[in-house]
Amino acid sequence: MRNPIPFFFRVPSLSRRIAWRVGLGVVSLIFVLFAILCVVLWKPEARTIYRDTADDAAQAIDRRGATLVLAPARLPQRLREAPETAWLAAVDDAGHTLTWGKLPAEYRPVVAMLPLLSDSDLRSPDPRLAATLVVAERDWGRLRIIVGGVPEEGVIGLFAPLFYFVGLWMALPVAIVILLLVPWIVRRGLRGIGEVAEQARGVDMNRRSRHLDAAAVPSELKPLIDAFNQALDRIWDAAEARDRFLGNAAHELRLPIAIVRARAAALSAGPSKTSLLSDIVRLENISEQLLDLQRIDRGLIANDTLDLVQVCREVGEDIAPLLVKAGYAFSFDAPAQPVYVSGDVGALQRVVMNLLQNAMTHGGRAGGIELSVSADARISVSDAGPGIAEEEYPQIFSPFYRLNPSAQGSGLGLHLAREVVTRHRGSIRVSRSSQGGARFCVQLPLLRPPARGA
Template sequence: MRQRRTRSLQWVLVRRLILLQAAMLAIFVGLCAAAFWIANPTLLVDNEAAVAALKGAVERDVNGRLVVRETEELKQFRESFPHVWYIIRDRTGQSVRSGAVPEVYAGTPGLLLDSVEHATLDLNRDDLRPEAYVENTTTKAGPVQIITSTRSSREQTDGLEVNISATVDVARNPDGSRNWQRALPALSLIVLTLVLPIVLVMGLATLVTTPAVVRRSFAGLVDTADQAARIDINTRGMQLPVQRVPQEIAPLVHAFNQTLARLAQGYDQHNRFLTDAAHELRTPIAILRTRAELLTKEPQSERLLQDIERLSHLAQQLLDHQMLERPGDERRSVDLTELGRRVTADLAPLAIEAGYDLAFEPPAGAVHVKANGMQIERALANLVRNAIDHGGGSGTITVGIDGGGGIEVRDEGPGIPPDERENVFQPFYRLQPQSRGAGLGLNLARQIAELHGGTVSILGGSERGARVRIELPVSSC
């Protein structure tokens, strides 16, 4: 079954943000359209506002002539637009004007302007004469035509003028009502034309910025994940930092830290149990050995002593495993030559009793490594004991030290098959299930070597037997 790929958070955010922005923009456009539809606003530009102010001011005097009263609205408009001018005509030809009326607008308008409701009179762009607004409207004085503008020349601007013009004419039915069935496709196209570029720009901005923001926001989480990947059995008490972790992820990191603390506590309790059990075993084993030595020298008593020795060695190996928990600050300069000579001498009686010759090959001079001497001594002792247990009971076991920080133990037994050379380092793994060893010696030696930055390997060659080598970094002192 194909494993499903995990989703990328940043691309999920990108897609959802783009969809959210598009939806919000569509809702905003819809609300604006609804508001305009309900309010049906009338937007006035300056010239149209001038007409609106003049409508309420146009009257007739007692003689029936057109007059423009100075209403409050017109007065306020003049204060805002001091250059306003206008021409007001009725259908009888009477007119009233005010302000600096450009000559081009002073003539009699054509019949077309008499028939339109309103229009903007715009001249050539290079012409300094201003645009004007004309509207045929009904006032207190009756139907009139108003031509007006808020300025007499385009030079009377504030330096910059922006004109935005939009005309929306909806198709109508014969009765004058709007025909939305015909208008909606065109309106949809207009809205799409206006909204689509905005959505594309917003989507592109989101596509570019979101991954960078997500990577920056989760940089602390990446560092925390890297630290979590480096946690092993020797750093089980480590706690992951939460200072740079996003607030939403912090509970997960706290829960992980609590799990690490519980695991470390359980591991320590387990180690203490093994240590106490190994210590407790040493006393009855010593009593058994003493009593067995008092027995008559017979084959059965000899085998009993060998079994007791194996049991004692297993208890010692369990203690050696707990010794690996000691802190690294106990390391000091150790002379491997002297250490190898001492271990060889200590184990010589055991090797000779098992039927071997034990040889020691020292280097030309001293070889110093920075290590915990007791641990290195136990690693070498386990390799020698392993050779005694599996070397075939004859031949020579050789302990060699070289100037490169190497320690070798060689025997002349059946050796270790190439395909088993990695398996034998597993705890309690034995090539022969009925063999005398417990399967802990090589595993312990590897753990001690790795704890000191070294390695343990089983070497091949033309020689008969097994050849196990420990390599440790040599110190300068």
């Protein structure tokens, strides 16, 4: 099992990178604006009082009848610790007033005006005059209270309300918007890339189909999609030219092969005739497999329900005489009951023929060649030859690849067999046989037995 790539080594997706960059850009902009705002608003000589101080002081005031009553013990500690400078004044809706501490003379006229005022922040270079006014909702009505004489000290004390306002009411909503809205916008903008990727996964390199939709992606990616579509056209043109050439070549080979077969049949029996007939059968099989590939790619091949046992038995009966004359002992093993698959009978028979011819060519002219069919739709062809080295396994199905360049054969047989099997939704692999030679296994999708009377 492959080890997963650590998160910090993974290449981030385009949408994630855009979202991060937009988010960092907005956060940086907020930081810069906040710094500018602090510079503009900062006045070293100005003093202020937090609203929390006035809100807490309002909780210490109650009304009893027509009188406002103060509970000094409930006042904020900041006020109680500065009795020489702290002060407050309160007024309810009925005009009842309450004062505590040394109310500055400058604020005495303001007390009568409190019912007309709303929440206010009063800054002053004079610590006595720095105050804050809040309106508290109580069960018995509104209470307006102004508190002063205990200003905040230092830069932190001055800017704490600003941090509170900007951080809570500006930065937090913007952060939420960034976290939720920006990734959604980015994913929506790049959604077309996923659609085009899905189209690319469905492209058949061997058959002309639909181009990728360049209109579905951002304009910056359209040149890339256009270049990919042009490359597809070149690949499809080359594939069509290849198919035309192979098809024409296969058709043209039929007549010369038939003539050679007729002349070989007239030869007297012997090893030379057996070898020549074997080569002719191989040429016939390869030319027919080339045509099989063309028919499959064009959708002209049959897709019938076949008995795999019967398909292999007929091939074995046809090639058994050649195998025996070449010096092999041939055996066929299959279940007594039919094994059903779906496909083209001629194409599958030529695959089995190809594997048996390959075993006859490379089996060492001695020992046995075994053809078997299993109940799970697996065909096996094995020989007692020298076998194939494991490092050669990945290459032997490549076109024109030969284990021994001096040996006979074109190197196309196994490649064509794999292509036909793949187009039948099957697989083919090679291993070592129990006799020490090569063993080729073709696995096809198993079908359920057809209903009786169908």
